[in-house]
Amino acid sequence: MSDLPALTTATVWAILNDEIDDATANRLVWLCLGYQQDKTTGEWDSSSVALDWREPYPEPPDFIENRPPTVKLTRSIPAANKQLLKEKLGFSGYTVSELIPRKTRRATIANWLLSYMQIHGIADS
Template sequence: LTNIQFMKILQWGDYASLTTDLEVNTLVWKCLGYRFEDGAWNSDGCFPNWRDKYPAPPDFIGMQRVYSKEVDNPSLRANQALCKTIPLGNKQSLKEHLREYGFTGFKLDQLTPNKTRRAQCANWLLYYRENLYGYTLEELKERREKEQEEQKRKEKEEGTEGEWKPPFKPVV
């Protein structure tokens, strides 16, 4: 995935309307490990925690564009679950990576549910590209364990054990 492709997902500036909601969903599904085989989506290759919660690929965008609670709630919850898998340090990655292309972030009056969810999907895809792509599940688990051990050691040294931390649910 190139940074230009992220601009298309965000529909920013000259890249408006170049990527459909289905294309964004499909890209996230494939990165999560879903595969389309024999006319149906298969979750065998998904990250285990994700597969348990979503055996079928969810609509992250709300492709129906009907934002009533009854219709939209599954899409909203799936998008929120996806966002929770992004570590705090990666939450502002879009601005960092796309600044050179003119992306400065959205202003509040520019936001719609569709744009917000596209940005959240793009941020997750960027996290995936930078941190998960190319590693086996075993390598990712090993890396996470080492990071957790290092974090505990650091907290113990600094005397910050047990302090509140923002919620984070690793995708691995």
């Protein structure tokens, strides 16, 4: 997964602005959760994934296509970090005409990644 963009606020904006494809957005979360893919076999190793994710999702879930893992992702964001899109990026949300599941799930991914960055002290370089 070395071909992933760096985890920066620019990358988070690119997810929000639909400039990064769904597969790449998913892969960024998978990497942060600990999922690792064998480059030779393509099989997933979830041994580094927290048990509360590994048990229901032994293979990484598609957060954009499937609601249940996205709900779990939302619930895993600490309360103090729920508003990071607004607080850190000044993101005011999508317009009513843009409120479709795919975009709201991308916003969830973006907020989760900002929370991950905050928790792990990842700052833009």
